Amino acid sequence: MSDFVSGFWNFYVISIVLASVIGCAVLLWFQDSAKHVEGETTGHVWDEDLQEYSNPLPNWWRWLYYITIVFGLFYLAMYPGLGTFPGLFGWSSSGQYHGERKKADEQYGPIFKKFQSQDVMTVAANSEAKEMGQRLFLTYCSQCHGSDAKGAIGFPNLTDNDWLFGGTPDQIKESIQKGRDAMMPAKGVKPDLNGDQTKDIAGYVRSLSGLATDSIRAQRGKELFAAACSACHGPDGKGMVGVAPDLSDKVWLYSSSEASIIETITKGRVNRMPAYGEFLGDAKVHLLTAYVYGLGGGAKEAPAAAPAAAPAEAAPAEKK
């Protein structure tokens, strides 16, 4: 527990502390009377003629001094204060923290446990679990995903039915526990794209979801898209769960504006959801999974994409 680099400092601190406390006691003991002329004032004068007699203190005041010294010694014996001596109570701030956590776990553990043994869909339907889940969400997730879980630019909306890494209970749980890393390389697999070509691709991408765009550019973009982007986003731009987002729906992680799409293509995108498994523990992750699943966007178990998603887990995934 000690941060001292040598045993000398331990001794140094102990001797300073004890010498000060004992020094105070000795001073009090020897300084309990004084020679003075009767009727003498303290020598201070205020407001022209206001003086103060040097009157004795009440006797109980002296005992207060001694009590503080006794208290100080008692404290030093019981709590850490003398160098590396841990004190007879064995108290430490981290010990207190762990003790409080243990107590909280004992108190709230059973409530979490009750839900942990149920499957996610049952928990999602339980209103008490929903309330608990919302509190957890507001504490740990809302900073990025928003208090209504609808996300923001760069942070996915969790209430729609569009899932970058899958919306089954197991996939949601994995996203929370292990986090997710996503990277779209700049200019896809064709690093020699020039500015004009990038604009063509952006035009095509916009047309995929029915947004207004220059049809000639979109036509040119279609061919470029097949060469540069379809490896991940698929020939029809519908993407693949865990690999690349669907470009043909109306959901946009970064804005749908042409400028934003051009930026995405030119510079690529890197994004990350941090892993919370270790920090929150299984019980809280289970409740959060159920809460997120219950927000309305959760997919039923065993989706068609499951086998295809497996190899993609290791590969860097893209986002639009």
Add this chain to the structure above:
Amino acid sequence: MASGTSTPSQAKPNFVEESLYEVHQKVHPRAVSGTFAAWRWTLVWCTQLIYYGLCWLPWNGRQAVLFDLVERKFYIFGLVFWPQDVIFLAILLIISAYSLFLFTAVGGRLWCGYACPQTVYTEIFTWIEQKIEGERNARIKLDAAPMSARKLWLRTAKYGSWALLAFWTGFTFVGYFTPIKTVWASLWSFSLGPWETFWMLFYGAFTYLFAGHMREQVCKHMCPYARFQGVMFDPDTLTITYDTERGEPRGARKKGLDPNAIAKGDCVDCGICVQVCPTGIDIRKGLQYECIGCAACIDACDQVMVKMDYPKGLIRYSTEHAIEAHWGWKEIIGHVVRPRVIIYSAILGAICVALVWGIATKPTLRVDVIRDRATLAREVEGGLIENVYRLHVINVSETPHRYAVSVSGLQGIDMVGDRIIEVPAAGARSFSVQVRVPPEAGKKGSNQIFFDVKSLADEKVAVHEKASFLQP
């Protein structure tokens, strides 16, 4: 004013070795009756009837006055104070401070002499002491006597009665923070919580210690107000004054003698003014910081003056100027109105009006709008721009309410989320609201918008709260 109990006498030229600490000499004040004693007992009864009684008063199925620290709600009769109302506590403290300034400037240490809990409980504890151990002389004799069966019995009875009263005081104190009937019930079933137990014993123990044993020591050595009230005095402040000119030279004499004939002042040097003093000073030495202004010496001296057939008021409420210039009451009252009194009164009056106005117009509905910090703005279907807010709606009234929520302030503004919400009596609800505007509405950056929350039952219960909307 000079401070200290010892007078600078003819100083001996040699130094004396003296202890820096003096052993406490117990002050045994002699019982006193008269006008000012009656005033003090009146205040003892008023303050203590309120203190011991108010917590038992029911109101609307709850305790009338309850400071619920756990739920963070203070109930005072029909009013419910929330943490947001802490301004009223601040105002109350300011009023207390200015009242102290005003009363002290006009009448000296009125608070100390008549209303301070230290004075009030000392008065009660001394009364108990007197009933059990007897008058001043009997008590001094008992103190000096060796331990005997009688002394043991008297001491046990006295300390026992003090302890009972002190415990009841601590119990009552806790009863203002936890419903007193609950405290009473759990007292008998030994199921008091640790904090209730602690505060009951703590408050009780200090009542016992301060009112029973420490008494004037608290005023002399602990209380900061006692010391700083001196700076609020001026030459027109009423203080308890011994009329030196009239009283000196003092001396004993036979009843009925004309003081002029024997070349003496009116003071018969009976020493009763010293015997009745709860802080053990001699007021004839002039105004001293130990004087709490209780006026016990006035009552005592007046009785002696009546017996001697002298006019009352050798010791009386007077001012420095009045003594110098031989003023009567008319001139003293004429000098009450002076700049500091006017300023204190004006400020005090203004703050009192503010308090009454503030409580009378206290809203029964509060709305806090909290913008989502991370989610600045986002684009939703149809190209609309959306901001997210959490609305915290607090129903301060004691009936449940349904509220309509709406938003305004930008062209084409609209909201997604509950438009009607229900909040239970004295409860709060928090929920998110998404506000959407067309991308061309407002300016780039921050735009002011307004949330309106209106009670469906009562149009007047409404809050118009501003918030900012970010346009990317």
